[in-house]
Amino acid sequence: MTQIIYDGSYEGWLSAVFESYEYKLKDVVFAKKENSNRLLFSNTHFVITDNNKANRVLNGLEQRLSKNGFSSIYLAFLSELDQIEEMLFRFVQYAFSSPINIEGDLSRSEVLNVKKAAHLTGKESHRMKAFVRFKLTKDDLYYAIVEPDCDVLPLIEQHFKNRYADQRWLIYDSKRRYGIYYDLEDVTTVEMQFESNPSSSFLAEINDENEEFFQNLWRNYFSSVNIESRKNTKLHIKHMPKRYWKNLTEKIPNLNKR
Structure with missing residues (x-):
C-alpha cells in the first residue's frame, strides 16, 4: 500500500492521480502535507503540484464525462468528507477504464458517493450565499x-x-x-x-x-x-x-x- 502526500489543493490531488498511473502505484491512500497515522507501515510517495499533470487528468476526464459529471469531481473534492480523495480516485479509475460514460451507474459505490458529495457541497454553497x-x-x-x-x-x-x-x-x-x-x-x-x-x-x-x-x-x-x-x-x-x-x-x- 502507498500513501501519497500532496499539498491539499485540487491541482495537487490531480497531480497525485497522474503520478499514481505514471509510477503504477497500487492500493493508494491520500494524505495532506504530512504522513497520516492511518498507515504506519505503508510506502510513501510525495507529490509536487504540477499544473501540466493536473490538466492532463482533467482533459482525460472531460472527454469521458458530461459537463455536470466533470464539475461534480471538483464539488465532491471541496466537500472534505472523510476519505473523499480515495472515493474520487476510484471514480476516476472507473471513468478511465470504462468505454462508456459511467455517471448513471449508481450501483457502483464510487459513482454514488461522488454524486452525494457533490450535492452536499452544492447545497452548502447555496446556503452560504444566503447566510x-x-x-x-x-x-x-x-x-x-x-x-x-x-x-x-x-x-x-x-x-x-x-x-x-x-x-x-x-x-x-x-x-x-x-x-x-x-x-x-x-x-x-x-x-x-x-x-x-x-x-x-x-x-x-x-x-x-x-x-x-x-x-x-x-x-x-x-x-x-x-x-x-x-x-x-x-x-x-x-x-x-x-x-x-x-x-x-x-x-x-x-x-x-x-
Whole structure:
C-alpha cells in the first residue's frame, strides 16, 4: 500500500492521480502535507503540484464525462468528507477504464458517493450565499465570518463579486483559516491567523461606530416580520440550521437591549 502526500489543493490531488498511473502505484491512500497515522507501515510517495499533470487528468476526464459529471469531481473534492480523495480516485479509475460514460451507474459505490458529495457541497454553497452577514469596519471594509461544512469560498466568490462590486469586502472561513478579499477589481485568497475566535468581541474594536446601530435595525426588522402564530421552529431550523446561527446577526442577541 502507498500513501501519497500532496499539498491539499485540487491541482495537487490531480497531480497525485497522474503520478499514481505514471509510477503504477497500487492500493493508494491520500494524505495532506504530512504522513497520516492511518498507515504506519505503508510506502510513501510525495507529490509536487504540477499544473501540466493536473490538466492532463482533467482533459482525460472531460472527454469521458458530461459537463455536470466533470464539475461534480471538483464539488465532491471541496466537500472534505472523510476519505473523499480515495472515493474520487476510484471514480476516476472507473471513468478511465470504462468505454462508456459511467455517471448513471449508481450501483457502483464510487459513482454514488461522488454524486452525494457533490450535492452536499452544492447545497452548502447555496446556503452560504444566503447566510453571509457583512459588518462594516472603520476603514470601509465589509467583512463576514463563516464556518461552512464544505470548502465553498471558491464557489461563492463570483456571486459576491457581482453582487457587491462597488465595495471592498472580505469573507473569512474560520474553520479553514483563510478568506477571499475583493479590492474593487479582483478577488484574492488571503490567509489570516487569529489568537482567538475571529467572531469574538475583539472584532468589535474595528467596527464602524454606526455598525451596532444597523445590526440592531436588522434584528428589529427580522423580529417584526416574524408572525408568532405562524411560527414553525422545525421548518425554520431545516432551512436555517443552528450551526449557522452564531454568525447570523439576527440570531445574535442585542447585548445593549434593556
